[in-house]
Structure formats: structure tokens, C-alpha cells
Amino acid sequence: MPPTMTSPLSVSTAATPRATTTHLSIDGVSKRFGSFTALDNIALEIQEGEFVCFLGPSGCGKTTLLRTIAGLTRQSAGRLTQRGKDISMLPPQARDFGIVFQSYALFPNLTVFNNVAYGLRNRRVERARINDRVAELLALVNLTGSEAKYPAALSGGQQQRVALARALATEPGLLLLDEPLSALDARVRGHLRSQIKALQARLGVTTIMVTHDQEEALTMADRIVVMNHGVIEQVGTPAAIYHQPASAFVASFIGSMNFLEVTAQANRQALLGNTPCACLPHTIAVGQAAQLAIRPEAVALSLQARALKHQAGALNGEVVSIEFLGAFQRVTLRLPEDHQTLIADVPSRDSSKLSLYVGQLLAIHLPAEAARLYAAGSSQQ
């Protein structure tokens, strides 16, 4: 039973979280615009109290999926179930959600108070109750005292928080956020990110946020849904998405990643030119062209002589350029064999030991536990 608006804004729903009851299940949802398929057979379960991010490049269908959940766009096929109730055919008015749009869509002619109270006024709630509730919500988003202001008089970050308060006013079971931070400058964004996350954790409201900013998704989400071309590429925790990308697309989309052209070999092996490299288990047929993906920070560099002796799978490479990026230095190397380039991030602490300079020949170690093999050509978006 959804909480009524008269119940106090409490941690009640959050107090019993992760009982892993399903809040929303999306079942084979597709959406076509004419002959264009914006969503292709999407299946997803979202747990009660969870914070889920839809992440993907522009045009991949994130907004379309969010609007489908809201009922603002009608799916071409598939079923949506919210708390056990089939909502596939319900109009937005009959679904239980609050939404914050990228533009915020604050009503410009209404004060902050009236914007937040907009959904409450309709419920024939006593005036005093509404006042209390609005005060409570504005306190929640740190905007106490702005009741009488108009949206135009607020900064972008403040407008965003008013929109959030307005969406939360009716205590929806599901909060939908479409790129809520993308219109703000970087500093405000970082601050609001943690604020929203804390707020969500406190209220325990199931939340879906759309973003194309991977950092946002990685820092805020309990689980990330990576989308591309209208399909889900991977669903998982931020750590899983980062460390165990399920596809070359996910690997390339999140964080930076080296892709080396290799030939697959049996037994957790690949051939880079003529050098054998160890990697995680893979399913690519022996002799097939493949891509070996490894993160720059996983690449280990060392002075040549020592490394060549001790480590199997060691390569060497010539330093082409060095970028100073504060905490680490980004070294671009050219591998002698077929002139592939490789990027390595060297922590500033270690770089002094290497005394890096352009033209230097270094030994490269690609740790097997960080090297993944993907079929060739699959990282193209």
C-alpha cells in the first residue's frame, strides 16, 4: 500500500530496504517510432528502494524507456508491472511516480511554495497540512525561506531542488529523474549529486535516473543499466560494470580502456603480434581476431632490463608522449610489433622511479586478471 500523504516523511520505507521485493518489472518492452526501433525487447527488474541509473550514449533510448515507465510514451509491445499491478495500459495519472525533467518544467507563474504544493492542492488536503508538508519538503532540499520566490529568481541548482521537492510532495513510490543535473555547471553538479543520493537513501524511495555521465552513474547508483541502440548491454553494480564489463561496448563506454588487436589462443591466452599474453578466460575460437581490453591504470611499466628477464607475457614499448594529470601521468607507448599504441596511467609516486622521457624504451606488463578478450570489432558503438 503506498503511503498516504498524511504520513510523516519518514525513513519507514528505507528502514526495511533490500528485502528485495520487486518494485517494477519491465517485461519485453519495445518501442518503435515508425520504422525506427528506439527500445528493443527491454527486460529489467527494479527492487524496492533501489537507486538505478540508465546510462548510455545520446540517442540510445534512455529517455524513451523512462517515459514509457511513466506512461508518457506508450510502448509498442511488452508489459510493465509496478508492485504487482499491471500498469502497461494505464495513463500517467493512474501510475504512482514523481518525475523531474531535464528542463525542470517549473511553473514560472507560481511561487516555489505553489510549485511544491501543486500536487497537494488537488487532494483536498487542509491548508495547514499543505503548509507543513511544503515546509518539510523545502527543508529536505535546503530551500527553507524561498517559499515566496518565483522560479526565475532561483539559480539552476535551486530550481532543480524545487523540482525534486515538487516530485516528492505526493510521496510517489517511484522517482524518475531525466538527466536532472545536466543543465548545471560542474561544481553545483558534484554537490547536488551527493545531496540527491543522501536524500534518496533517507527516504528509501525507489529511484530511476537517466544520465549519459558515467561518473554520475558510478557515484550515485546502486545498480547501473548500460544501454546502447535500444538494448540493455549490461546491468550491474558500479564496481561490476567497471571491473567486469560484459561487452566491449560497456568496456569502452565506462572509464578509459585500451583495445589491442590480438589473436585468440586457447587456455586464457592471446597472441599480440608474436608475444603471448595471458588474459581472463574467454570463449573466442582459437585463431580468431580479437580485442584485448585493459584499463590504463592496470598496465604496469618497468625499466626494461629487469622486467624482460622475470615476467612472462612482458612486452616492451617506446614512450611517445607523457601527459601530466596531477595524481598520475598518462603515458602513451608504441608497441614495436604492428605499431599499436597503448596508454598507461602511472601514479605520480611510481613515475619518479621510471624517470620517464619521450623515446624511452620500457617493459610493459599486462596483468592477466585485468585483461579481457572481446570479439574483434565489437566495441564500435
Add this chain to the structure above:
Amino acid sequence: MMAESLIKAATKPSLESLIRLLVLLAGVALLVVGLLFPLVTMLLKSLQDRAGDFIGLANFAHYFQTPALVNSIANSLRVALMTTGVVVGLAFLCAYGITRTCMPGKRLFRMLAILPILAPSLLPAISLVYLFGNQGFLREVLAGQSIYGPIGIVMGMSFWIFPHALMLLTTALTNSDARLYEAAEALGTPKWRTFLTITLPGVRYGLISCLFVVFTLAITDFGVPKIIGGQFSVLATDVYRQVVGQQNFQMGAVVSVILLLPAVLSFIVDRWIQRRQVAQLSARAVPWQPTLSPLRDWVFALLCYAVAGAIVLVIGTAVYASLVQFWPYNLSITFEHYTFQGMADGGWGAWFNSLKLAFSVALVGTLVIFFNAWLIEKSEGFRPLRQGLHFMAMLPMAVPGMVLGLAYIFFFNQAGNPLNWLYGTMMLLVLNTLVHFYTVCHLTSVTALKQLDPEFEAVGASLKVPFWTTFYRVTLPVSLPAVLDISVYLFVNAMTTVSAVVFLYNSDTRLASVAVLHLDEAGYFASAAAMAVLIFLTSLVVKLLHAALTHVLLNNAQRWRQAT
């Protein structure tokens, strides 16, 4: 609780979409009954004989074999083309003066130039008779030519069409890109070449659109040729003469169909141009600012003020003529003509009827048109219905007033029509006027609505607020300036129009503009002038109130409107 919310969920949304559907259907019904049915009935009438039997194109054959009638086509084309030349030429120069020079007194000129819109088209015709007629004090200027005929028609039409052309061309000339001019200057291009290669191409769509609008207004106008045309007949007066004079409805329908053609053509061209014009000005264009050039500025100032002087002269003449005892023999001032002794039931009743009509149309029309535009623009679902309504909302622009009025007679005065009781009532006049001026209001509404955040409705829906609440709490207040523009446009047009309503009144619902016509026909020229002036003053007062109200509202809204 659960069951209750389930029931709520099941009934409430369907109620909302049911209401949406019903309102959309009502909108469609309004235009079907108020526009399509009458037009179709009229087209059918043109193919029938007096007895109502189908006779194919025989009426048209008869029309083209009657020289007196066919002549009117040439006459209409002649005066319309001449008017178009005069109006567009003058309006272009004046618009150029306003937008591209630093001439002094632009604001005053614009205010004066807009005045003719507030008067019925009968007013300039009456004034011209006083100025250039047999007893006019400027008749020598015409060098023996009679004002009754093409000269008078062209002058009178030019007067009241001028503001329309000026507004269109001012808009077109305002959209300029300074970067193009700077580039031309840097290349040492002479001024006249800059004008030919940059200015003219830049306004070509606006200019073409203006040419067609002016031509259509001129060829379909009824008021001016009726008063000052004399023996010189044009299509619009033929419709009137056939129907009111000779009771020959079939021939009236035939002339109407012919009158419909240029209007439809112009409508199609205009739509085509609107579609092309969209992408013309890039978002990065820098508006061009004129620099001082005393000679040029004063030449344009003189020209503009000559035009403004002519406008003031025409209006002033009507006012003066309505006040003098007996032109030109007894020039003492009197208010006697404002008692309208030429009219059996007194003219103030007609004026009051006009006021009633104008207020009703302004109120009902604004609500209906804006709400329909909102449903078309801002709702999901019922797509074919919404598109159909939009299409029908565009049609009235292509239908001249005379044609619409006659079509109403045919449709609503049919014996078998269940809506027959409407004929001659104020309600029918309201419907007719609303439909007549629907398109411009619809387009204004759509433009205003397109500027709003597309997610307002979605937010309302997510907060479980019914769509009509979001409409009146947010959409309407935010669009208030446009809504006020629409209502004053409807008011002024309802006050001044004569062409459609001339067929539709009865003795209880006679309007002021029709009264001008009757007073003139009956030879009470001074009273006709007085009535025309009365209409003008009423529109002027409403327009001024509107300006004041808009000012106050915008000032109040400044609290929430972005300063940028």
C-alpha cells in the same frame, strides 16, 4: 484503501480522456457546422437551379455568357492589382523607414499607421466621398475624374489594407542579419547592390506573402466598393446584388465560387511560404542596427508622415463630416447626426448589438480557439482528430467574408435544417464571426503555446492533477499576453466587419456596420459617417484599454517572467 485506489485508477483517467475527446469533438463539430457544411451547401447550390434540381455547370455557363457579370472579374482584378501595387509599394517604403533607418518619431508613426484597422472599411469610402465627391473640397485634385469608381475603390482599399501590409513587411524587414551587411561593406559593394542582393532576397518570402494577403483582402472586400463603387461593379458587390437585390441565390453562389478561387490560391501560396520560411534565419544571426544618415532618415520620415497625414486626414474627415450640420452649406457643429434619425429603430440599438456581438465573440472565441489550440498542441492521443482540427482551423483564412455569409444563408436558412432556428439570431452572428476570424487567432495561440515548456502537462499528470487544472493554473496565465491579443483582435474585427454579417442579421440583431451601409444607401451620409466614427471610437477605446491592461499585466508578471 487498495481497492479504492484501484477504482480511482480505473475511472479517473478514462474520465479525463473522455473529456478531452468530447472537447475535441466539440471543436471539430463547431468547424464542421460553422464552416464545412455551409460551404458544401453553397457549392451544391451553385450547381442547382431555382427549384433545387441539379443542373451541372449550367449556372456557370450562364454566368460567363452574361457580359455584365463577367465584366466584374476584370474589374475586380484591376482594382485588386492596383491596390496591391499601391499598398505594398508604400508599405514597403514605410516598413523600410521603420526598420532600416534612424528616422525620428517611429513610435508615433506606427501608432497612426495602425488606426485604419480600427475602422470599418466603409469609413474611408465615406470620407473619400466627402473629400473628392461632387461636393468635396479636394475634388479638383482628381482633374475631372470621378471618385465613384476604380479610383475611389483603390484609394479606399489602400487606406484600410495598409496597416496589414505594414505589419507583415515590418516583421520581414526586422529579421536581418548584420553579418551579411558587414561582409558586403567589407567587399566595397555599392548600396544599391547590397539592397538588391541582400535586402530583397532576405525579405522575399515576407514580400510574396504580403502581396498575396493584400491581393486577397482587396479582391474580396465589400465595404469600399459598395459605398464608392458607383456603377463600377466588382465580384463582392455582385454577390450582394444578386442575393439581396435580385434574390438570385444560385447566381450569388456562382459568383461566390469564383470569389473563392483567388482566396484559396493565396491561402495555398501562403502555406507554402510559411513552410519554407522557417529555416531562413539562423539562430546566430546578429540583428542589424541602422546608423545615422540625415538625408535618408529625413526622406523616409517625410514619406512616412505623408502617409500618416493621409490616414489622419481620412479619419478626420469622417469625424468632421459626422459633426457638421449640412455639408458643405452649413458647417456649424452639431451632434444631431448621432441620433441616427435615418433609422427606424434608432442607430444606438445597432451599436449596442455590435457591442454585444464583439464582446461575445471576444470572450467565447478566445476561450474556444485557445483551448482547442492547446488540445491540438499539448495533448497525447487522438492524433487524427487533432490533426483534422488543426487543418480545419486553417481553412477559414481561405474563405472571404461574403462567401461565408452567403454560405450561412444557404445552410442555416434551409427549411429542413434542425439548426434553422439559429437564423437571424445573435448566436449565429457570433458563430459566423468566430469562424470568419478563426485562423489568425489559432496561429497566434499555437505560436504562444509552442514557446512553453513541453513538459508542463506531463508534470501535471505525474502529480495526478487533472489537465484542466494545469490549463487554468499554468498554461493560461503564462500565455495571457497572447490570449489578450486574440481577444482584442476578435473584438475589433467583430466590431468592424460587414461582409459576412450583412446577410445574417434580422431587425433585432442589426449591427452598427450594417447600419452604416443602410444609412448610406438611404442617403443619410452624415449619419453613416457618424456610425462609422462610432465604431472606430469603440474599437479605439477597447484597443487602448487592452494596451493598458497588457501593460499592467506584464508589469505584474515581471515578478516571475525572466528579465532577459
